[in-house]
Amino acid sequence: MKKRSLFLGGFLSALGIGGLGYFITNTFLYLPKKDDELVRSREINALRLIQEEYDTLPKEEVTIPSPYGYHLNAVFATPHPHKKYMIFAHGVTENKLNSIKYMNLFIKKGFNAIIYDHRRHGASGGKTTSYGYYEKFDLKAVVDELIRREGEDVFFGIHGESMGAATMLLYGGCVEDRADFYIADCPYSDFGEQLAYRMSVELKMPVRFLLPLVNRTLKWREGYSLKELSPISVIQNIQKPVLFIHSMEDDYILPKMTEDLFHKKQGDKMLHLDFRGTHAQSYNEDPEKYDSVIQQFLDEVVAARTEGA
Template sequence: MKKWLAVFGSACAVFLAAGFAFTNLIMFMKKKTDEDIMKKETADGHDRFDSFQAMEKEEAVILSRHGYEIKGFYVAPHHTANTMIICHGVTVNSFNSLKYMDLFLNLGWNVLVYDHRGHGKSGGRTSYGYFEKDDLEEAVNWVRHKTGDGGQIGIHGESMGAVTALLYAGGHQDENGADFYIADCPFASFRDQLAYRLKREFRLPPWPLLPLADFFLRMREGYRIRDVSPLSVISRIQQPVLFIHSKEDDYIPSACSELLHRRKRGPKMLYLAESGGHAMSYTKNPESYRKAVQTFLDTMTQT
């Protein structure tokens, strides 16, 4: 009996250690340095850093309800209240958003770029969209206070930023939310994404790691894996959404955006880029990407 109890205790200890370690991987994913981001963006043809340093801009310091500061910049060269808020992906920061900033500036929109919690100069720790959606709400409020009620607010998100935008949209169906959303390569649910990566990277099944990680995330961070699910809120989003995804994305498959597009009610568009890996649709397909965004924006001004 003692032998079986010892075996059972050892097995429990192994499972708990594995769950704790896997949760650490989720909570403390290594972030890219500014130098790493600038080097990659420049190699991809997005050398915007010197011009960004030189351009006129306002530093944005936004207080999160979770007790830290969100740092960013508001760039407003146009005489309009129309503003795009750009949400970056995990491990990078607002430097990664500058290519999209240029895209929307050239289309006549002012832009707010900022570092998500746990990235760049902002405080907090990443939650893959769960707490980030609250910070996005504060960013929207900041823009409304800055510009008044006359203009439109759009949100462009890439990867985790797209998840953040959709989670925020699902909880804001009144006039205080944004007017439309562009979701570039989001996952449909955090649980399915983690299961997919476990299988591809480690050849491991989701059980028992995901239930254990879910338990530890709830205890340590205050949210659960199932709470980070655009699919669970997509049917509530009434505002227009443009879904973007590369057909070649093997990190978050394009089937995620296709599923979200099917489930979305009301105004929507889907643009599937022909080439490019994860979060590379604009880099590899700049002209068709711009055309899709312009077509979507044109429908916004006609409604």
């Protein structure tokens, strides 16, 4: 009877621990998304989206097949006749409408643009958010479609915000370093570290000991591990220029993560932390400064590399 009680107690304990791992992974795999119309209204009210201008912009809605069996919804905006493009990767819970403000900035600089919805966001398919694991290959599918349309000689950069920035760095670091330059706005350097930090803030207790449990559950449920969501582990593989942007007031993803990425990145790079605002608000708080920093990067780093190639 004693052995039976011990076995039952161990079983119930394991069930509880397993349930905790399932609950934690469920929380971030199915993080509630913002409604498309909410994002549209927010951007319109903030004058970052002028609906009439967007409606008259030469563009095409494009459906791109993901290698994982669903489709990605993208918009190719082509106000310029040349082969010069920017691709924009939005953050978690957002959608491609949040990228329009960045798109407008680059269109004024002479770039055409591609905005698209990540898997499980906006009008794209996909069941879960994978924080860069599947998204990096979806980004490659977007790049492949651009090259199919414009040819191998197309010149393009990629801009990513938050999870989109981490996705972009994972794409450049472990899929292909195909873009001519990258702009990483408030990325996490390691999703496991970011998860531990957010849980400690929100649960008010040290929870790093839960990461092995979360890792095992994630591997069992989704087939990948936390260590595969670590831009800092692959950043050294990116040879093309990277501009790192972060606000020192960001307490959701700490700016130290961007500093760590910057220091580990080899070759051409630039770092700007002197922005105001909370997470992913650097542009919203000071669009003129954001524009100026990007122009400096294009003039001093990207152009110099291009001329020397």
